[in-house]
Each structure stands twice: as C-alpha cells, then as structure tokens.
Amino acid sequence: EVTMAVDYGTAxxxxxVSAGxxxxxxxVIPNRTPDQLLAQLQRLARDELVTRWLVGLPTNADxxxxxxxxxxxxxxxxxxxAQPLPxxxxxxxxxSQQAQAQMIAAGMKQKRRKEMLDAWAAAQFLQQYVDRDGWGVEQVWPLEGEKDG
Structure with missing residues (x-):
C-alpha cells in the first residue's frame, strides 16, 4: 500500500508519501482552482503509484x-x-510544529522552511499513521456498500 497524505489549506x-x-x-501545491489542484494531486498519485489518500484533520488541543x-x-x-482511490x-x-522543529534540526534555511512546511507537516502526520498502523483512521470513502467495482 502506498499512501499519499494531504495537508489541505486554502492557499x-x-x-x-509513504510506501509503508x-x-x-x-x-507543496498552490491551491488556485479545484480542477488544477485535482490534476496535480492525480499526477503525483500516478507518479508515486498511490493506492489511498490520507487527509489531515486539524483539531484543537482538546x-x-x-x-x-x-x-x-x-x-x-x-x-x-472526484477520483477512484479511497x-x-x-x-x-x-x-506543523513538529515539522518546523525537524526542518530547523536539519539545518534548513528559513526561506526553504516556509516553502516546504506544508509538505513536511503532511509527512509528520503520515508518519504517525504509519507508526500506528492506521489505528484510529476515519474512512471517508468507500463507505460500506458504496462504489463497488
């Protein structure tokens, strides 16, 4: 299984990505139009042979x-x-805080950290997902009995 994580933001x-x-x-993709975003996500998914998507859900401390x-x-x-993968x-x-700390520890310059923060944040929560073997994940699609085929 190859999972692509998406840290979605309006900008x-x-x-x-993780293969396990x-x-x-x-x-990091600029979020301009839905069609453009979908095309870029699908291109990346094809390039990486992705089998599922993991979307980050921002929650409060509580x-x-x-x-x-x-x-x-x-x-x-x-x-x-919009697409066939679960x-x-x-x-x-x-x-985001963990990603920022990792990038600083890796010696990344501030400009590069700003450019790549969202991708590193996606890698952070994807690594948590991998480490926990997906325990606690919430399925959006496919729901039971939907989109068979």
Missing part, C-alpha cells in the same frame, strides 16, 4: 474540531467524489 496544499515504513515530504476541520472534511469528501482522515494536531 497551499502539502503532500507527502517512512513518510517523506513530496511538494480534540475538538473547529472551522478549519470542517474545511478539511469538505475537501476530503470532494477528493473522494480517502481517509487523520488527526494532524501538532504536525
């Missing part, structure tokens, strides 16, 4: 969901409807 979308052991940041979580849920449903949601709480 930028971070993408990371380690997650790696791939790129586990509750705010406005950005609703936006991410809407994006995950849109992605599920889509899952994963709690991404703290991933």
């Amino acid at each position: 930028r979308v971070g993408v990371a 052991l380690l997650a790696r940041p791939v790129e 586990g509750s969901e705010g406005e950005q979580a609703a936006v991410s849920r809407e994006f995950a449903q849109w992605l599920a409807d 889509v899952f949601l994963w709690d991404e709480h703290g991933s």
Whole structure:
C-alpha cells in the first residue's frame, strides 16, 4: 500500500508519501482552482503509484474540531467524489510544529522552511499513521456498500 497524505489549506496544499515504513515530504501545491489542484494531486498519485489518500484533520488541543476541520472534511469528501482511490482522515494536531522543529534540526534555511512546511507537516502526520498502523483512521470513502467495482 502506498499512501499519499494531504495537508489541505486554502492557499497551499502539502503532500507527502509513504510506501509503508517512512513518510517523506513530496511538494507543496498552490491551491488556485479545484480542477488544477485535482490534476496535480492525480499526477503525483500516478507518479508515486498511490493506492489511498490520507487527509489531515486539524483539531484543537482538546480534540475538538473547529472551522478549519470542517474545511478539511469538505475537501476530503470532494477528493473522494472526484477520483477512484479511497480517502481517509487523520488527526494532524501538532504536525506543523513538529515539522518546523525537524526542518530547523536539519539545518534548513528559513526561506526553504516556509516553502516546504506544508509538505513536511503532511509527512509528520503520515508518519504517525504509519507508526500506528492506521489505528484510529476515519474512512471517508468507500463507505460500506458504496462504489463497488
């Protein structure tokens, strides 16, 4: 299984991938139009032989969901409807802070950190997903009995 993680934002979308052991940041896509975003995500998915999507779900420190979580849920449903691969949601709480710390520890310059933060954040929550063997993931699609084939 190859999983592509998406850190969705209204301005930028971070993408990371894992074939089962380690997650790696791939790129940050400017979020201009839905069609353009879908085309770029599908290109990356083809290049990486992706079999599933993992969309980050931003939660508050107490586990509750705010406005950005609703936006991410809407994006995950849109992605599920727009292409054939299954889509899952994963709690991404703290991933940006962890990514920032990792990039600083790796000696990345500030400009590069800013450019790549969303992809590294996606890699952070994807690594958590891999380390926990997917335990606690929320399935968006396929729901039981839907999209057979």
